[in-house]
Amino acid sequence: MYTCNLERMEDKIKTFSKFGDAGHGGITRYSLSPEAHQARAEFVKRMTAIGAVIETDDMANMYATLPGSVPNLKRIVMASHVDSVKNGGNYDGILGVLTAMEVLETITELNIPHSHPITAMIWTNEEGSLYSPAMMSSGVICGKFDKSKMLASKSILDPASTFGQALDASPYKGEEKNRLNPNDYMAMFETHIEQGPILEAAKKDIGVVTCVLGMVNYRIKAYGQADHAGTTPMSYRQDALYAAAQLLIYLHQELDKLDPALVYTTGEIKCHPNVHTVIPDEVDFSLDARHENPEVIKQVVDIIKNIPKEISKCKTGYELAWARDTVYFDKELVSCVKESADELGISNQYINSGAGHDAQFVSYMLPTTMIFVPSKDGHSHCEPEYTSPEQCTAGASVMLNAVLKADQK
Amino acid sequence: MYTCNLERMEDKIKTFSKFGDAGHGGITRYSLSPEAHQARAEFVKRMTAIGAVIETDDMANMYATLPGSVPNLKRIVMASHVDSVKNGGNYDGILGVLTAMEVLETITELNIPHSHPITAMIWTNEEGSLYSPAMMSSGVICGKFDKSKMLASKSILDPASTFGQALDASPYKGEEKNRLNPNDYMAMFETHIEQGPILEAAKKDIGVVTCVLGMVNYRIKAYGQADHAGTTPMSYRQDALYAAAQLLIYLHQELDKLDPALVYTTGEIKCHPNVHTVIPDEVDFSLDARHENPEVIKQVVDIIKNIPKEISKCKTGYELAWARDTVYFDKELVSCVKESADELGISNQYINSGAGHDAQFVSYMLPTTMIFVPSKDGHSHCEPEYTSPEQCTAGASVMLNAVLKADQK
Numbered sequence: 032m033y034t035c036n037l038e039r040m041e042d043k044i045k046t047f048s049k050f051g052d053a054g055h056g057g058i059t060r061y062s063l064s065p066e067a068h069q070a071r072a073e074f075v076k077r078m079t080a081i082g083a084v085i086e087t088d089d090m091a092n093m094y095a096t097l098p099g100s101v102p103n104l105k106r107i108v109m110a111s112h113v114d115s116v117k118n119g120g121n122y123d124g125i126l127g128v129l130t131a132m133e134v135l136e137t138i139t140e141l142n143i144p145h146s147h148p149i150t151a152m153i154w155t156n157e158e159g160s161l162y163s164p165a166m167m168s169s170g171v172i173c174g175k176f177d178k179s180k181m182l183a184s185k186s187i188l189d190p191a192s193t194f195g196q197a198l199d200a201s202p203y204k205g206e207e208k209n210r211l212n213p214n215d216y217m218a219m220f221e222t223h224i225e226q227g228p229i230l231e232a233a234k235k236d237i238g239v240v241t242c243v244l245g246m247v248n249y250r251i252k253a254y255g256q257a258d259h260a261g262t263t264p265m266s267y268r269q270d271a272l273y274a275a276a277q278l279l280i281y282l283h284q285e286l287d288k289l290d291p292a293l294v295y296t297t298g299e300i301k302c303h304p305n306v307h308t309v310i311p312d313e314v315d316f317s318l319d320a321r322h323e324n325p326e327v328i329k330q331v332v333d334i335i336k337n338i339p340k341e342i343s344k345c346k347t348g349y350e351l352a353w354a355r356d357t358v359y360f361d362k363e364l365v366s367c368v369k370e371s372a373d374e375l376g377i378s379n380q381y382i383n384s385g386a387g388h389d390a391q392f393v394s395y396m397l398p399t400t401m402i403f404v405p406s407k408d409g410h411s412h413c414e415p416e417y418t419s420p421e422q423c424t425a426g427a428s429v430m431l432n433a434v435l436k437a438d439q440k
Numbered sequence: 441m442y443t444c445n446l447e448r449m450e451d452k453i454k455t456f457s458k459f460g461d462a463g464h465g466g467i468t469r470y471s472l473s474p475e476a477h478q479a480r481a482e483f484v485k486r487m488t489a490i491g492a493v494i495e496t497d498d499m500a501n502m503y504a505t506l507p508g509s510v511p512n513l514k515r516i517v518m519a520s521h522v523d524s525v526k527n528g529g530n531y532d533g534i535l536g537v538l539t540a541m542e543v544l545e546t547i548t549e550l551n552i553p554h555s556h557p558i559t560a561m562i563w564t565n566e567e568g569s570l571y572s573p574a575m576m577s578s579g580v581i582c583g584k585f586d587k588s589k590m591l592a593s594k595s596i597l598d599p600a601s602t603f604g605q606a607l608d609a610s611p612y613k614g615e616e617k618n619r620l621n622p623n624d625y626m627a628m629f630e631t632h633i634e635q636g637p638i639l640e641a642a643k644k645d646i647g648v649v650t651c652v653l654g655m656v657n658y659r660i661k662a663y664g665q666a667d668h669a670g671t672t673p674m675s676y677r678q679d680a681l682y683a684a685a686q687l688l689i690y691l692h693q694e695l696d697k698l699d700p701a702l703v704y705t706t707g708e709i710k711c712h713p714n715v716h717t718v719i720p721d722e723v724d725f726s727l728d729a730r731h732e733n734p735e736v737i738k739q740v741v742d743i744i745k746n747i748p749k750e751i752s753k754c755k756t757g758y759e760l761a762w763a764r765d766t767v768y769f770d771k772e773l774v775s776c777v778k779e780s781a782d783e784l785g786i787s788n789q790y791i792n793s794g795a796g797h798d799a800q801f802v803s804y805m806l807p808t809t810m811i812f813v814p815s816k817d818g819h820s821h822c823e824p825e826y827t828s829p830e831q832c833t834a835g836a837s838v839m840l841n842a843v844l845k846a847d848q849k
Contacts, residue, residue, distance in 0.1 A: 227671030261794025262636030385670025
């Protein structure tokens with residue numbers, strides 16, 4: 032078994048956390064921003080130093096490849112992203128890139144034999160925080176999103192500027208022929224922070240990810256009548272926010288009766304006209320529900336479809352915003368990860384991913400899997416996001432050995 | 441008893457509804473806008489035609505005065521506003537001005553004797569819909585608001601432009617010595633639509649207003665922990681929106697136990713970060729409660745102060761935004777209104793005002809009262825706002841005779 036280098040890993044984490052440093056321990060590093068380009072330049076510098084060949088594709092995805100010992104074999108790729116949400120942390124996305132770099136650096140340093148070419152990759156715009164949607168480039172390359180629509184995606188900071196303009200201005204825009212594809216690549220691994228509290232609570236250093244949870248996202252609605260707060264007797268009112276609050280609690284109570292592994296969130300609420308002196312006439316809130324088992328998701332949908340049609344004189348409604356099925360990762364690759372962690376003596380457990388990742392789209396095209404490392408207090412997408420250097424290095428060691436196992440198959 | 445003229449009243453309603461016509465049966469006529477200036481010019485034209493003297497003060501309030509028969513008596517003023525909310529109706533505010541004009545026109549036409557000078561007045565910026573706050577000019581003139589702060593109030597459409605700039609640009613800005621004041625004025629009447637359903641339901645054409653309700657406005661808060669919607673097990677969550685929904689329902693249930701004349705509204709909610717994939721960490725909503733009796737308001741405050749300190753693992757809190765005591769109108773003037781309606785044989789009842797009006801501030805300076813006419817379906821601040829021409833004319837007849845009664849005292 033091979034292990035990665037703690038000091039080198041720590042140095043990378045520290046170095047990359049400067050690119051977009053927002054001054055409070057975290058970063059803001061939007062895709063294709065000057066800060067993201069600094070991170071990409073550092074990637075090129077370090078990968079060139081170990082003799083990797085750099086390529087870029089038409090979505091500015093970047094590939095650094097070490098050749099294998101056997102000619103004409105497909106590549107194994109380890110990929111993640113360098114962009115962040117606004118005021119994000121130093122681990123979400125970037126850790127997967129640093130881990131991929133660490134694997135290549137260790138292979139070079141220890142001169143580890145491998146038959147297949149091995150590639151470290153940066154996906155462009157996974158977060159979608161400046162240009163929506165999230166997972167934009169993997170969506171384009173795996174045929175889920177229309178590229179021309181993506182190029183027209185507007186900056187949330189300046190609606191006059193588009194993702195396409197940022198791409199044209201990037202020194203990392205390359206050729207379509209360099210895209211990740213099933214003819215040239217045999218498998219993809221992605222290391223990521225868990226973004227939840229499960230591994231920490233279970234005192235495990237590695238999550239062997241088996242799937243990305245299926246989900247549904249609904250808008251739940253209540254319709255009332257806007258009237259003056261001071262002049263409308265209580266008995267005349269049709270208060271849509273009062274009705275929506277009852278509906279929200281009803282849904283929590285009903286959903287709590289389902290499988291305890293179900294996660295659901297009522298995270299966004301819109302109230303019209305949302306003025307303290309006016310009785311609300313229209314309220315809608317989001318309901319996001321995720322579970323591995325489609326039967327449980329069906330139970331969620333049944334509960335939504337059976338909400339009371341009227342609450343406190345307000346009509347109710349619902350609308351499906353979107354849904355996705357559970358995406359299972361490649362069984363052989365999952366085994367490679369499990370065996371590596373076990374053989375290295377690193378504590379681990381199977382886990383699923385509640386969040387979406389580029390690996391989810393890639394799994395439709397290539398055998399794919401993911402490795403999770405713990406998130407302190409379960410936090411992510413925020414400045415306190417943290418995983419210890421030891422845990423990050425353990426993640427890299429597991430990925431290194433899992434890639435080498437895949438290389439042998 | 442004298443009565444006003446239905447056709448002339450109808451003509452005024454129709455004419456003024458063109459100034460700011462938003463194309464769907466209602467108007468948008470912000471204070472000091474070109475549309476509001478059109479309405480003011482029409483006021484000047486019609487009042488000059490009957491020989492009234494026009495004056496304006498430093499807040500651009502306008503006064504059209506018919507002299508009385510006895511020298512050196514104080515004036516009786518009938519006042520309201522010509523500005524509207526965005527997409528408001530053809531009655532809120534403007535009807536009080538048209539009614540004051542109709543009273544002066546009837547006095548002139550029928551050559552009705554009166555000792556005191558009688559004035560029709562336009563208040564500038566009652567709605568506060570372009571430049572906050574509401575009741576700006578009556579607040580300044582009655583010493584409730586600081587004028588220099590009001591001049592600095594920014595336009596909601598263009599933060600670079602202020603109320604003071606609009607005032608300087610208005611042809612109706614006049615001198616401070618022309619302000620409504622207790623030395624030159626003996627009483628103020630304001631006719632207004634009810635903005636609620638009580639008169640219509642009781643089949644009464646006139647509301648004899650006795651007071652403006654006391655009120656409190658609180659912000660109610662819930663504090664949770666933001667975490668990822670897909671990766672945080674339910675048992676780990678502190679969901680501030682779930683807690684806030686429970687708190688909102690708790691408050692409704694407790695407040696419903698108090699006096700049935702209490703009106704309270706939870707009309708505005710803010711949820712942070714308000715993203716469908718994030719568990720909310722901070723929610724606050726407004727609670728506006730109004731009642732004539734300060735004892736009932738105290739019961740409301742006691743309920744707020746005794747909300748559960750923690751709900752579903754979220755801390756709660758509250759904060760007083762503002763409060764006002766019940767403002768009682770002048771008993772003698774209220775009697776003038778009641779007697780006029782009774783003697784005219786117009787159906788009427790005592791009523792209070794849940795909404796704020798300029799009359800509320802003026803009552804601290806002068807004997808003041810209000811007259812309500814019915815609002816169809818209780819609607820106001822919206823395009824369907826409606827009061828029939830017959831009801832509007834009945835309101836004018838009641839104000840005419842009430843003013844003449846005050847003139848005799």
